[in-house]
Amino acid sequence: MRLAVISDTHLDEPSAWFERVYARHLAPADALIHCGDISGAGLLHYLMQHQSPHIVAGNMDVHWAGGDLPSTLAVELEGVRIGVSHGFGSKSGVARRVAEAFGPGYDLICYGHxxxxxxxxxxxxxxxxxxxxxxxxxxxxxxFVTLIRGHAPRIELHRIDRHGAFA
Structure with missing residues (x-):
C-alpha cells in the first residue's frame, strides 16, 4: 500500500500548482494523510475526493472548520498503527511532544506544524x-510511505518543483 502524506497546505482553494501535484502524486496513492493547516473549506472538499482521505485539523483550521475535523486520528493500514496530529506549541520539540501525546502502541506518527x-x-x-x-x-x-504487512514502513521524502514534479 502506498500512502501519501502532506501537511501545511495553507490554501483556501486548490491552486493550479496544487491540482498538478494532486493529479501526479496524491490521487494515485492508495491513501492520503493530511496533517493539518489545510486553511480552507474549498481545499478540504477537494481533498475529500481522494479514495481514502485521513485528515486532521491544524491550528489554522480551528476558526473555519470548528469541530468538523478531529485534532488527532489513529488509523491502522496494512497492520501498521498510524497516529496523525498537526502538532502544537513551539515548533522546537514538536515531534517528541506529539509522540508523547499519542503514547505507546504506534508504528508511525505523522505530524506537521x-x-x-x-x-x-x-x-x-x-x-x-x-x-x-x-x-x-x-x-x-x-x-510517501510504503506499507507492507509485517514490515517496517518505508518512507520517501520528496521535494516538489514549481511544475509539480519531483525536484
Whole structure:
C-alpha cells in the first residue's frame, strides 16, 4: 500500500500548482494523510475526493472548520498503527511532544506544524513530518510511505518543483 502524506497546505482553494501535484502524486496513492493547516473549506472538499482521505485539523483550521475535523486520528493500514496530529506549541520539540501525546502502541506518527520535512525515531516509533506544500522553509515537500504487512514502513521524502514534479 502506498500512502501519501502532506501537511501545511495553507490554501483556501486548490491552486493550479496544487491540482498538478494532486493529479501526479496524491490521487494515485492508495491513501492520503493530511496533517493539518489545510486553511480552507474549498481545499478540504477537494481533498475529500481522494479514495481514502485521513485528515486532521491544524491550528489554522480551528476558526473555519470548528469541530468538523478531529485534532488527532489513529488509523491502522496494512497492520501498521498510524497516529496523525498537526502538532502544537513551539515548533522546537514538536515531534517528541506529539509522540508523547499519542503514547505507546504506534508504528508511525505523522505530524506537521514546523513546515520542515523530517524523519526521526523516538522511543521505537518513526516520526514523520512531510514538510509543507505552500508556506515553506526551503522547498515544497511531501512524503510517501510504503506499507507492507509485517514490515517496517518505508518512507520517501520528496521535494516538489514549481511544475509539480519531483525536484
Amino acid at each position: 514546523t513546515h520542515v520535512a523530517a524523519v526521526e525515531e523516538y522511543r521505537g516509533v518513526t516520526l514523520l513530518n512531510p514538510g509543507s506544500l505552500e508556506i515553506v522553509h526551503g522547498e515544497p515537500s511531501l512524503a
